[in-house]
Amino acid sequence: MAEFIIALVQGILLVLLAPLASGIARWFRAKVHTRKGPSIFQDYRDIAKLLKRQDVHSNVSSRVSRIMPPLYIGCMIVLGMGMPMATRFSPIPFLADIILVIYMLALPRFFFALSGIDSGDAYAGTGGVRELIMGTLIEPSLMLALFVAAIACGTTNVGTMGQMVGAGTVQSPIAFVIAGIAFAVACYIEMGKLPYDEAEAEQELQEGPLQELSGPSLAMMHIAVPMKQVVLASMFVAIFLPFGSAVDLSVAGLAVGTVVYLVKMVVILVVTMVIENCVSRVRWKFVGHQTWFVFAIAVCAFAFCVLGI
Amino acid sequence: MTKEKNPYAGRPGATHVEAVKERFPGAVTDVSWSTDYQPVITVDADSAPGVIEYLYYERGGWMPVMAANDERPLINKFALYYILSMEEQDKCMLTVRCELDPVSGEFQAVSARVPAAVWSEREAQDLFGLTGRNILDNRNLVLPDDWPQDLHPLRKDSMDYRFRPAPTREIENYDFLKDTGDHETRVIPMGPMHITSDEPAHFRLYVEGEQIIDADYRMFFIHRGMEKCAESRLNYDGVNFLAERICGICGYAHSVAYAETVERAQGIEVPKRAQYIRSILMEVERLHSHLLNLGLVCHYTGFDTGFQHFFRIREDAMDLAELLTGARKTYGLNIIGGVRRDILASQTAETFAKIDKLRDDTKRLCDQMLSTPNFRKRVEGVGILAPKIARDYSPVGPVVRGSGFARDARWVHPFEGYQYIADHHKPFTEESCDVKGRTLVRVHEVLDSMDIVEELLRDELPAGPILNDKFHIEPGKFAIGYDEAPRGENVHWSMIGNNQKTYRWRAKAATYSNWPVLRYMFRGNTISDAALIVGSIDPCYSCTERVSIVDVKKRKEQILTKQQFEEYGRTQKHSPIDM
Incomplete structure (x- = not known):
């Protein structure tokens, strides 16, 4: 029961705090630009405003465009409930299986891309196609890295993997560390921040699939996209850097775990913010070159894993 | 003979x-x-x-x-x-x-x-x-496609300027060029409103996947009818102030070019000090214009940090303009025969200080821009302007210099203050023909501009009057005025009439020469590069479109293409052209 409450709290807080993460990123971006910039709560205001607006869809679009935003945000809530955050174990172990996680990430991407094509807009369609290609390019690295971690730990459950790492009983540690590096880079690309925001590239595609959304649909995406980023970051720390999280349900343990989790998230947020403000967008036709590099790291991890070191 | x-x-x-x-x-x-x-x-x-x-x-x-x-x-x-x-x-x-x-x-x-x-x-x-x-292209350029057949605004007997003709057709009948061979392409409409362009222009990109096979464009949505206005409503000396309103960035260059047409045609001698001041102000204008474009290149490649910082240091260039002219824009300084405002010794000293700071900032920022991850890959080999195409179409400014031709009116046909220093300057060129080449030309030129301002101000600024107002105007004479605006060469041509008015004024903004080659620069690139390529010619929409006398925009918005474009943008069906 207590686990279920934790899961529920995680899901709700994720929805409530995701706009804060994107708000902080906006604020930081403004500071780097030497602009005054909006406050860190600006995204809440934007979302409140959008929720009051009408939900407009183009008349050629089908149901796909309408169900995409709730589906996207729903998948992220489910992932958020199962992901070990303050705790080392998963509140709902069934939801923290890496096979399920990967599919739960692929499903909203598929619908996101589809909605872009469905909207009938030339730019949104192009953005949708890009989103699918990005998925094809980066998912193999993501999966291979997780696969190596799973073999090294002997389990496919994110929480159990974290426990193994915390206890120091991973079988091939070098392979595991390399897989961690590959996973981190793959996660960053998956987050869709610059220089990899190809599907929504503002100057090229005018926000891609997002440009055909409005009102509550757009508000949901404004929450769901940073949620995805937080979920990915959480998964990374849950598997590869679980240190400090609560190993049991004691109040003290949970309190410390929560603080440690927040610190880790802030550190990751700062790193991503710095990266995204110091780069130009990758030229679309060269994205494949860079994802191959990530894949090579993942393969390297796999080779070490086979060798057992 | x-x-x-x-x-x-x-x-x-x-x-x-x-x-x-x-x-x-x-x-x-x-x-x-x-x-x-x-x-x-x-x-x-x-x-x-x-x-x-x-x-x-x-x-x-x-x-x-x-x-x-x-x-x-x-x-x-x-x-x-x-x-x-x-x-x-x-x-x-x-x-x-x-x-x-x-x-x-x-x-x-x-x-x-x-x-x-x-x-x-x-x-x-x-x-x-x-x-x-045998004209190469027989479509309308300036006039809208629903314009009455026999109404030609610049004919002397055309019509009363208050007259507004009714539109004659409701369907778009502009034939977009499409040379796509046997590729199966779909259409990506870009504009009239697009996130990266501040002024309306409609591009139609024929793409296969993301590859642009061919492209065509329609512009002249925002004519202001300046030439007609100058002929019918202004005196020859008032046109100067209209000319600088052609452009919000390089207006001063237009004003100089117009003043030159009259001064040359009438043999009016401009005092040497005024010539120097004109050159200095044109360089100041180049400073802020090039810094703007360098910022935009960053923006188009997704590097907004660079964009904002270029705009930050550009503010110093605007301050410099304010110091020397009294306004952030170098407007209202030129009149026929000279300039209206002198540069004082105290301003000279302050200018040197500002330029020193600006030079350091610019150098540092350009280095950072060029070393930004992915930046070079974004601009190298993108938007190639082949030298042959460049030779055929006479583009100007950094566009043609980025393709290896040393065309720069300042040093090829030295004028104003430049004629006294032309012996030790030459145009900057790059051989790479791509966006990178054009960007590097601008980087060189912005630094060079600072040197020129210093050189002109330092010990060479001659003493003497700044205005010659002892002249008579003889009707019927004409001449060419030209100068090098930041975007390339502005060429004006005017003939004075017999009632203190210009009989005919033809103003050619730099970008007018650069649009026709854009189609060739698009080909073979991807959609993601389209905005960057347009940006690399540093386009000026309204400058190009200064002619014709009717407020076409309002007409169009009410009646013609907007609905169709919108509908088409959403559905990609029932193209007004292709079907």
Whole structure:
């Protein structure tokens, strides 16, 4: 029961705090630009405003465009409930299986891309196609890295993997560390921040699939996209850097775990913010070159894993 | 001919005149010099294409613009003035003039042989109702497609300026060019409103996947009718202030170019100090314009941090403009005969300090821009402008210099203050022909501009008056005024009428010469590069579109294409063109 409450709290807080993460990123971006910039709560205001607006869809679009935003945000809530955050174990172990996680990430991407094509807009369609290609390019690295971690730990459950790492009983540690590096880079690309925001590239595609959304649909995406980023970051720390999280349900343990989790998230947020403000967008036709590099790291991890070191 | 053997030997352009006479016996009907540097050859209308092709390709000419003129009230003819900038041997600004029948208005189109003339000739067709035989492109350029057939705004007898013609058609009938071979393409409409362009222009990209196979564009949504306004409502000296409103960035260069046309045609001597001040202010204008474009290059590649920082240091350049002219924009400084405001010694000292700071900032920021991850890959090999295309179409400014041609009016035809320092300056060129080349040219030039301002101010700024107002205006004289604006060469042509007004004023903004090559720069790139390529010519929409007299925008918004474009943008079905 207590686990279920934790899961529920995680899901709700994720929805409530995701706009804060994107708000902080906006604020930081403004500071780097030497602009005054909006406050860190600006995204809440934007979302409140959008929720009051009408939900407009183009008349050629089908149901796909309408169900995409709730589906996207729903998948992220489910992932958020199962992901070990303050705790080392998963509140709902069934939801923290890496096979399920990967599919739960692929499903909203598929619908996101589809909605872009469905909207009938030339730019949104192009953005949708890009989103699918990005998925094809980066998912193999993501999966291979997780696969190596799973073999090294002997389990496919994110929480159990974290426990193994915390206890120091991973079988091939070098392979595991390399897989961690590959996973981190793959996660960053998956987050869709610059220089990899190809599907929504503002100057090229005018926000891609997002440009055909409005009102509550757009508000949901404004929450769901940073949620995805937080979920990915959480998964990374849950598997590869679980240190400090609560190993049991004691109040003290949970309190410390929560603080440690927040610190880790802030550190990751700062790193991503710095990266995204110091780069130009990758030229679309060269994205494949860079994802191959990530894949090579993942393969390297796999080779070490086979060798057992 | 033997009798008057070489009566003009030694004058600039005389060798060209001789060569034309020898090559085309009997074609030349008159030769004169409108100013020392500007020979005018009058040829009969049928031989004009041959003469111009010869001068253009075989004698190193480039064509900035052709000015059409309705001279029926004067000599009962239409006249065309093809302006050629002779840049290899015997440098001069040469005009080939031909006279057309006042009724038929037919001419042999030069664009069939020299593509650089194509926009000017299309414009002459639109605005004067002339008919070009074999013209390269027969579509409307300036006038909207639903414009009444027989209404040509710049004819002297066209209409009352308060008159607004009704639209005649409700369907779009502009044929977009599409040379896609056997590729299966779909259409990506870009604009009239697009996130990266601040002014309306409609691009139609024919893409296969993300690859652009071909592209075409329609512009002139925002005509302001400046030329007609100048002829009908302003005195010749007021046009100066209208000219600088052509552009919000490089307005000062337009003002100088117009002032030069009058000063040269009338033989008005501009005091040396005023010439220096004009050059200094043009360089200040180049500073803030190039910094703007460097920022935009960052923006188009997704590097917004660089964009914002270029705008931060650009503010110092604007301060410099404010210091020297009293306003952030260098407006209202020029009048015929000189300038209105002197540069004081205290301002000189402050200018040096500001430039030192600006130079450090610019160098540092340019280094950072070029070392930003992915930046080079974004700009290298993108938007290639082949030298052959460049030679055919006479683009200007960093666009042509980025393709290896050393065209820069400041050093090729030195004018104003530049003529005193031209011996130790030369144009910057890059050979890479891509966006990177154009960007690097701008980086070089922005630093060079600072040196020029310092050089002109330091110990050379001559003492003396800044204005010459002792002159008389003689009607009927014309001349070319040219200068190097940040985006390339601005060329103005004007003829003064007999009522203190300009009889005809033709203003060519730099970007006017650069649009026609854009189509070739698009080909083979991807959609993601389209905005960057447009940005790399540093386009000026409203500057290009200064002609014609009707508020087309309102008409269009109410009636014509907006709905169709919107509908088409959403559905990609029932294209107004393709179906």
